Amino acid sequence: MVRRVCIVGGGMSKWGVREASLWDLVQEAGKECFEDVPGLKPKDVDGLIFANATAGRRGFQINSAPICAERLGIKPKSICARVDVLCASGSTGILLAYGLIASGMADIIMVVGAEKCYTPQKWEIFYSELATGDHDWDCVHGLGLPPPFFAMVAKEHMKHYGTTKEQLAWVSVINYNYGAENPKAQFQKKLTLEEALNAPEVVPPLTLYDCCPITDGAAAVILACEEKAKDLMDRPLVYIRGGAQASLHACSANWPGEHFADWPHLKVAAQRAYEIAKVGPEDIDVAQTHDCFSISQIIEVEELGFCKKGEGGPFIESGQTKIGGKIPINTDGGLLSVGHPFGGTGIRQAIEIMKQLQGRARFQVEGAEIGLTHNLSGLNFEHTIVIYGREPVK
């Protein structure tokens, strides 16, 4: 028998360049998460999934899940494991926890996502990025640090669909202005179109506000079976309706699309997630899409089916992702302004969608019933989608 699974609460540390260790950040997020579910104590949590990609590389720490549990005072009995899908580690942790609870193997799981990206010397931050792609075949070419790859994606989108630099800038302006009100965001900055268009170059055509920053941070959520969720809180229940994760290649030579601005692997993940959650793109009221770069969000709204292929630029420029638009996206500021501590990102997205569906978001989408989160991983080899709803799948 498949059980229904709910997301009941969540919390996060302050994100940014932090004077703190990985475990300091994890404890800050854990504390805020438990404060969000006052009826729950660490001893009531029977499983822990730790979403973290780089502690082995940046911190000389592997097998980190038991350490995470110990730091949080949790004694897992059903599951205690770490998951690494780089940028989608957090969402993957949520999908795995969903499966374990739905199957009856676990009742209440905390999914913690965290990353400590800043090391004492800057060279090592960038050098470690050479581990994020196919090391022997792509990263040896100096690929891994994402801006060059996504600069090619932007050039291809401009060439094939006529997307403009101004449309890229609109993504940043809209997301930054959501994030300006978010106390946990790395940047709380009101951004104007003029500032975005006159920002320093990173890798042309990408400039400063087109790129998400490097971030230290942690976030945690509690998932529970429906019965336990009802006992734990009196807020509206938010169900995980389903999700999907797709990978069609790992080395850039095997890119699955016609060109770098064509992302069929996202389409595959979206189709399956919609099927399982029994919804279509037109049913999604609010979304979090992986705006690691402004151009990413433009392509994501296309491949997720929110607009036609090639029309992502005009879609965003015309305000469709603002409150009151066709589908508000990244209403907490997204990766661009909140930051991107890999393992933490999917958890942050889940918290924002949970709050939207419970009616307690900072920029509330009135009456939101169905929400979606999306991540891409690394140099775009994998797409991960989770769909949430006020009603379970029937």
Next chain:
Amino acid sequence: MAILGVPILEDKYPYTMDMWPLECKEFNRLYKFYEHLKEGRFTTTRCRTCGHVAYPPRVICPECYSEDLEWIDLPTKGKVIVFTEQIRGVPLGFESPLIHAHIDLGEGSPIRKILSRIINCPAGKLKEGDEVQLVVFPIPSHPIEVKGGEMKWVDRVFFAFEPVQK
């Protein structure tokens, strides 16, 4: 004065900090790829059972799982589809401009497109459609401990593409 770095690692080879692959046969069954590079050949594996050509090369065919593979040559010239030039923030081990290009190896090639670094090219010179060719260069050698702590030195090479001079 403070001691810089990690004193116990002095004179040691930490493979975990080496940005290049272990190319020698002691650590890698695909060592012939790198031997071919030294001959100026850009190669990969083709399955003798089902004919599938895979890149990167494999020890087992990903289509039919046959172990009966042969090395074939890929084109050493191609045309630039799209490229980027990174001037600032280039990772340690690479020089500015760090140029990458998606390269079309041509209709006859079993592997149609490859993403590679472009070297021997100043910033602002490359254009879409330009012809580029394979270039092989030496990279730092590394030691392997053989017996009784004795060191054997392994010479290595890697490849990139460079503009064809008109």
